[in-house]
Amino acid sequence: MVSKVIDATEMRVGTYLLLDGAAHQVKKMDISKTGKHGHAKVRFEATSVMTGKKKVGVVPGHDKFEVPMVDKRQAQVLSVHDGTASLMDSESFENIELPISEDFQSSVVDGVTVEYWDVEGEKLIKKVM
Numbered sequence: 860m861v862s863k864v865i866d867a868t869e870m871r872v873g874t875y876l877l878l879d880g881a882a883h884q885v886k887k888m889d890i891s892k893t894g895k896h897g898h899a900k901v902r903f904e905a906t907s908v909m910t911g912k913k914k915v916g917v918v919p920g921h922d923k924f925e926v927p928m929v930d931k932r933q934a935q936v937l938s939v940h941d942g943t944a945s946l947m948d949s950e951s952f953e954n955i956e957l958p959i960s961e962d963f964q965s966s967v968v969d970g971v972t973v974e975y976w977d978v979e980g981e982k983l984i985k986k987v988m
Contacts, residue, residue, distance in 0.1 A: 861925040867901040868920040875908070875978075877925040878916070882908040882978045890920065908978050930977040933988070938969055944984065946975065957984055 861877065870876065874885045883905035891900045899920035906913050908929075934946035934955065944967050946955045957975060959967050966987045967973060974986040 862928045863926050864923050865926055866920065867903075867918050867922045867924060868899060870901070870903065870924065875927055875929055876905060877927050877979070878905060878914055881910075882927045882929070882981075883914060884908060886913075893920075908976070909981060909983060927979045931974060931985075932977065933972055933974055936967055936969055936971045936973060939967060944973070946973065955982065957982055959984060963987055 865874075868890055870885055870888060872885055872888060876883050876885060885903055885905045888901060888903040891902070893899045900917055901920050901922075902915075902917045904913060904915050933949040935949065937945045937947055937954070939945075939959070942959050942964070944957055944959050946957060947953070948955065949972070955975075960983070963973075963984055967984065972988040973984050974988060975982055975984050
């Protein structure tokens with residue numbers, strides 16, 4: 860579910876974009892000035908929200924980008940089993956099973972509260988509270 864569409868010149872550092880169907884966060888960007896007969900160019904570096912891989916691109920300033928809906932929620936860890944955490948959402952009380960990334964293997968334990976993100980239907984644990 861895309862929340863809105865923006866021009867390339869409207870993006871800022873920290874903006875989320877859909878690039879090749881995956882959500883990315885803009886880490887660096889630079890807008891060149893227009894020439895006598897040309898258009899502004901936007902150079903950006905973005906990292907994938909899910910995998911952390913970096914993408915670099917140069918596009919005309921009038922190109923359009925979709926901005927994904929990023930839903931940040933809290934949940935309590937019910938149990939941890941084989942690198943997967945069973946979570947209960949703090950608002951809807953829905954039970955979710957999510958993989959634990961290597962960054963959080965030691966800190967995600969039973970009873971801990973975590974922040975997880977739902978980005979275009981994909982969910983991942985982003986922070987331990």
